[in-house]
Amino acid sequence: MNYVMAALQLHMQGNDTVILKARGRAISHAVDVAEITRNRFLTEFEVKNIEIGTEVVENENRKSNVSAISITLGKKS
């Protein structure tokens, strides 16, 4: 719920667009946040764009590929 609150805060600061980004296992969490935000709180918002990609993360001198997602929520036009 903390992320939902953060998204609401961004909205209340006057932003017409909220972008949610996550990597790895947090991806499913980002989708939850997008769905809860748009279904329960910001019902005038909709999913404008979703992108997926791969990022290289360095852990203890090892490089590994991690999937990433970017979900853009914006006001219904």
Place this chain on the structure above:
Amino acid sequence: MNYVMAALQLHMQGNDTVILKARGRAISHAVDVAEITRNRFLTEFEVKNIEIGTEVVENENRKSNVSAISITLGKKS
């Protein structure tokens, strides 16, 4: 990797489009499969569309909402 193999098999059967669907925590896994498939195996494929939504799942007479994703991979045009 089993899901990547399944996606490859669908491709080899002559399908120009492969749709990956997942719910809940498996969402991040579906993104991994899409990324691995298009980066390593079917490099002529790209992400055509991504949709997210909420599905109602019934467990032991309880209904709960679960996030879902649908990723469409298709040949680059």
